[in-house]
Amino acid sequence: MEYEVKNIGSAPSGHKKIRWVKEHMPLLSSMEEEFSKTRPFDGVKIALSIHMEAKTAYLCKVLAAAGAEMTATGSNVLSTQDDVAAALADDGISVFAIHGADEKKYFEHIEKCLECHPNIVIDDGGDLVAMLHGKRTDLADEVWGGCEETTTGIIRLKAMEREGALRFPMVAVNDADCKHMFDNRYGTGQSVWDSIMRNTNLIVAGKKAVVAGYGWCGKGIAMRASALGAQVIVTEIDPVKAMEAKMDGYDVMTMDDAAPLGDYFISATGCCKTVTPDHMMKMKDMAILANAGHFDVEIDVAGAEETAIRKYEARENMTAYVMPNGNRINILAQGRLANIAAADGHPAEIMDLSFAVQVMGAMYVKDNFGPQTGGRPADGKVIDVSREIDRQIAARRLKAWGITIDELTDEQREYLNSWQI
Numbered sequence: 303m304e305y306e307v308k309n310i311g312s313a314p315s316g317h318k319k320i321r322w323v324k325e326h327m328p329l330l331s332s333m334e335e336e337f338s339k340t341r342p343f344d345g346v347k348i349a350l351s352i353h354m355e356a357k358t359a360y361l362c363k364v365l366a367a368a369g370a371e372m373t374a375t376g377s378n379v380l381s382t383q384d385d386v387a388a389a390l391a392d393d394g395i396s397v398f399a400i401h402g403a404d405e406k407k408y409f410e411h412i413e414k415c416l417e418c419h420p421n422i423v424i425d426d427g428g429d430l431v432a433m434l435h436g437k438r439t440d441l442a443d444e445v446w447g448g449c450e451e452t453t454t455g456i457i458r459l460k461a462m463e464r465e466g467a468l469r470f471p472m473v474a475v476n477d478a479d480c481k482h483m484f485d486n487r488y489g490t491g492q493s494v495w496d497s498i499m500r501n502t503n504l505i506v507a508g509k510k511a512v513v514a515g516y517g518w519c520g521k522g523i524a525m526r527a528s529a530l531g532a533q534v535i536v537t538e539i540d541p542v543k544a545m546e547a548k549m550d551g552y553d554v555m556t557m558d559d560a561a562p563l564g565d566y567f568i569s570a571t572g573c574c575k576t577v578t579p580d581h582m583m584k585m586k587d588m589a590i591l592a593n594a595g596h597f598d599v600e601i602d603v604a605g606a607e608e609t610a611i612r613k614y615e616a617r618e619n620m621t622a623y624v625m626p627n628g629n630r631i632n633i634l635a636q637g638r639l640a641n642i643a644a645a646d647g648h649p650a651e652i653m654d655l656s657f658a659v660q661v662m663g664a665m666y667v668k669d670n671f672g673p674q675t676g677g678r679p680a681d682g683k684v685i686d687v688s689r690e691i692d693r694q695i696a697a698r699r700l701k702a703w704g705i706t707i708d709e710l711t712d713e714q715r716e717y718l719n720s721w722q723i
Contacts, residue, residue: 305391306398306411308384316389319356320363327357327654328702329695330364333661337368344369346668349420351412351430352451353381353642354399357653359390361660366395368661373418375411377426378596379403380635380643409433416441421672422664423448425472427596428455435467446671446678447471447685449663451656453486453517454572454596459684468682471671473663475656478687480695482518485656489648490641491522494568494594495530497645501619501634502590507531512564514557515571516543519594523568524552535560537576557581567591568640569600576600579609587629592640603637619644655699662691 324331337343348365352358354376366372374390376382376399387399396418398411412429416438423430425448434442447470450456456476462468475481499506511527512535513520524534524547536547537557548554557577560567561584569576572595579602582589593600607613610623616632623631635644647653666688671678700707710718 303391303394304396304398304414305387306400306414307387307391308400310388310391312385313388313392314385316356316359316383316385316387317392319383319386320359320389323356323650323653324360326650327360327657329654329658329698330360330661332698332702333658334364334367337364337661341369342665343668345371346422346672347371347418347420348373348422348424348664349415349418349430350374350424351377351415352424352426353377353639353647354387354397355381355383355642355647356386357647357650357657359386361657362390362395362397363393364657364661365664366393370422371418372396373398373415373420375399375415376408377429378639378643379408380638381647413438419444421446422667424451424660424664425449425455426451428458431455431459431462431472435462435469442469445470446673447473447667449473449475449660449667450684451660452476452596453482453519456684457572463682463684466681468684470678470682471667471685472682473666473685473687475659475663475687478659478663479692480699481656481659481687485648485652486518487522487525489522489652489656490519490570490594491524491526493641493645493648494523494592495526497640498566498568498590498592498634501617501644502632504590506566509533509565510535510563511566511568512537512557512560513552514567514569514576514600515573515595516540516547517570517572519570521550523570523594524550527566527568528552532566535563558584561585564589567601568594570594571600572596574599575602575605578602579605582606582609582623582631583625583627583629585629585631588632589629590632590634591637592634593637594640596639598636598638601633601637603633606631606633655695658695658698659687659691662695663687666691 373396382399382401390397511532534552538544561581616622
């Protein structure tokens with residue numbers, strides 16, 4: 303077991319965080335109990351790159367309890383919690399993650415994670431997969447397949463699939479109902495505003511919140527902003543989503559038109575330069591910008607650096623850029639993923655659902671592409687999570703809540719399966 307963490311002595315603090323989330327993650331807890339007996343991942347090497355904080359650490363522990371040889375790293379240097387990384391290392395799991403590491407060190411950690419010669423990769427954003435198709439193609443043939451956690455990563459995977467470049471199958475965990483309908487909507491909605499409020503100490507009620515993108519994340523952010531008393535403005539490029547936002551009760555306009563109006567700007571598009579210096583020049587003095595997308599490209603921070611006449615630290619995690627017109631634009635967490643780079647990420651109960659999908663997705667890869675099946679297909683494909691897996695996870699969660707639901711009678715099932723009147 304190898305590791306590279308900031309301070310192994312901080313492990314007790316990390317253990318405390320992991321114990322707390324475990325108490326609020328009944329799906330993973332039940333899987334740990336079951337799979338520690340059946341050991342479905344015995345002999346399987348798994349490399350994981352997800353935000354290195356307590357919920358991710360518990361996912362690693364569950365997979366290890368199921369028999370996997372785990373190696374882990376973080377998917378964002380600002381989201382790594384050093385005490386949690388230390389706790390994983392203390393538990394005997396290979397981990398390479400340091401908060402605030404530079405880009406060179408970050409990719410060194412990605413590469414070290416892959417040097418375990420993984421059979422399965424669990425990725426968040428696509429950097430593990432990208433390295434297996436770039437610098438470390440020598441390891442790709444040993445990979446049976448993997449799972450991708452987030453929208454941005456799936457966008458990258460589908461581009462690779464279209465070009466015929468993807469070398470192994472990847473399960474689109476993000477697109478599972480038990481992931482995107484809950485994680486992206488309720489998780490992102492709550493955690494983004496948690497980050498904004500704890501890092502600004504400012505009120506939301508009575509202000510204008512501009513939400514760029516009305517996918518599942520944007521829906522959650524807008525919903526929570528409205529609940530906090532904000533007037534919500536949505537910007538979109540998709541006419542159907544724009545219409546949906548309008549009928550959900552929000553104002554819809556271009557970012558050019560929204561720029562002078564907003565007090566808060568939150569980007570959730572998965573695209574680059576959603577908010578540009580031209581937009582910033584139109585904004586109110588002291589406007590607050592936050593990114594809810596995976597990569598730090600949605601808000602054009604480099605453009606802000608070039609345009610501003612000076613910058614300063616307004617608060618911890620908050621950089622103020624003074625524009626040529628004298629207005630100050632405040633960017634949270636360097637334009638990185640605000641809810642995890644400057645807060646604790648999604649609530650534990652939400653990540654319980656998402657990570658349960660990850661476990662089942664990894665199981666699917668092993669059962670369908672492992673050596674006992676004859677091996678993976680020659681061409682890599684992006685694979686949807688089955689309806690059966692979604693239903694299994696939802697049923698487990700309802701059971702944990704103590705909720706029972708109706709079942710079809712034989713007569714009802716026959717009715718639904720018949721085309722005759």
